[in-house]
Amino acid sequence: DQQVKQNSPSLSVQEGRISILNCDYTNSMFDYFLWYKKYPAEGPTFLISISSIKDKNEDGRFTVFLNKSAKHLSLHIVPSQPGDSAVYFCAATGFTSGTYKYIFGTGTRLKVLA
Amino acid sequence: NAGVTQTPKFQVLKTGQSMTLQCAQDMNHNSMYWYRQDPGMGLRLIYYSASEGTTDKGEVPNGYNVSRLNKREFSLRLESAAPSQTSVYFCASSERPGGNEKLFFGSGTQLSVL
Numbered sequence: 001d002q003q004v005k006q007n008s009p010s011l012s013v014q015e016g017r018i019s020i021l022n023c024d025y026t027n028s029m030f031d032y033f034l035w036y037k038k039y040p041a042e043g044p045t046f047l048i049s050i051s052s053i054k055d056k057n058e059d060g061r062f063t064v065f066l067n068k069s070a071k072h073l074s075l076h077i078v079p080s081q082p083g084d085s086a087v088y089f090c091a092a093t094g095f096t097s098g099t100y101k102y103i104f105g106t107g108t109r110l111k112v113l114a
Numbered sequence: 115n116a117g118v119t120q121t122p123k124f125q126v127l128k129t130g131q132s133m134t135l136q137c138a139q140d141m142n143h144n145s146m147y148w149y150r151q152d153p154g155m156g157l158r159l160i161y162y163s164a165s166e167g168t169t170d171k172g173e174v175p176n177g178y179n180v181s182r183l184n185k186r187e188f189s190l191r192l193e194s195a196a197p198s199q200t201s202v203y204f205c206a207s208s209e210r211p212g213g214n215e216k217l218f219f220g221s222g223t224q225l226s227v228l
Contacts, residue, residue, distance in 0.1 A: 009154075032214045043118070043204050043219025044157070051214065089157060093212060100164065100211050102147070103173070104157035 003027050004092050006105040014113050019077040021108050023090035026071065030092035030101075035064060035075050038087045038107070047088075048075070080112045116140055120205050120220035127195045127227045135190040135223050137205030143218070145211045146188035147172075148180060150201040151222075157204065163188055164211040195227045 005024045013019045023033070031052045036044035050057040050064045050073065057064050063076045077084055090105045118139045127133055139146065147162040149172075159172030163182040177199060179191045188207075192199060203223045208215040 004156075006156075034214075034216070036217075041221065043206070043221050044217075045219070046216040049214055049216070091157075093215070095212065099170065100162070102159060102162075102211075102217070104149075106154055106156035 002106070003101075004090060004103045004105040006088075006090060006108050008108050009106070010109040010111070012111045012113060013080045015082055016079045019075075019080045019084065019110055019112065021075040021077075021088050021090075021110065023073045023075075023105050024071060025073075025092050027092070027094070027096055027101075028068075028071065029096040030094040030103075032093045033064070033066060033073050034091045034093070035062075036089045036091060036104075037084075038089065044089055077110075080110075082112050082114050085110055085112045118205055118207055118218050118220035120203075120223050122223060123221070124224050125226070127192075127225065129196060129227060131195050132191065132193050133195065134192075135203055135205070135225075136187070137189065137220060138187045139205075139207040139218070140186065141207060141209075141218065142185070143207035143209050144185070145208045145215070146182065147206040147208075147217065148178075148188070148190045149204045149206065150174065151204060152201050160190065160203075162211070195225075197227045199225065200227045201225060 034049040035047040038044040148160040149157040161180040205220045206217040
């Protein structure tokens with residue numbers, strides 16, 4: 001049962017345009033959502049997060065939007081740069097069913113074309 | 115500042131062999147985690163340690179054991195390796211479990227079980 005889903009395995013975007021990466025979740029008990037970026041042969045690194053009580057969080061070129069009713073979040077990168085080419089994972093955290101969960105999605109590979 | 119250090123970086127095992135993956139962090143974090151990354155499956159939590167002296171199962175604990183040796187070190191042991199355990203393993207740490215905590219990842223161990 002995949003509680004956090006990223007339905008697009010890959011995405012290509014021209015440099016300077018907007019990249020939109022999507023993530024869906026099934027468990028309404030999650031209280032924080034985070035995005036991580038991963039380059040080949042490296043571990044993931046934290047990018048940006050959002051609390052479940054907010055609908056938007058912005059940090060420079062990166063903005064995360066949360067739609068709780070749809071159980072959907074998205075990461076917007078504007079403008080996209082070639083260095084943004086990486087795999088992006090969304091993650092959801094919370095205590096559910098008596099245990100702590102920190103669950104990642106399957107990842108979306110972003111390629112920014114120069 | 116090394117962050118999270120994992121050893122070894124690569125390992126090939128034969129079915130039935132055992133091995134221990136080592137992880138150490140120098141950020142004085144309380145919580146540590148072991149994840150595995152498989153194609154199309156994202157990052158899945160194997161075990162975590164919320165604080166020194168405690169360990170708990172994650173999503174996919176079968177076939178693994180862990181030891182929180184001290185606050186710095188968290189090892190993952192495969193007692194009898196199986197081909198299904200071929201994966202990339204990541205260790206991570208955070209100041210505390212839950213909520214908006216960022217995970218800091220090591221660079222990974224690529225394990226092949228023949």
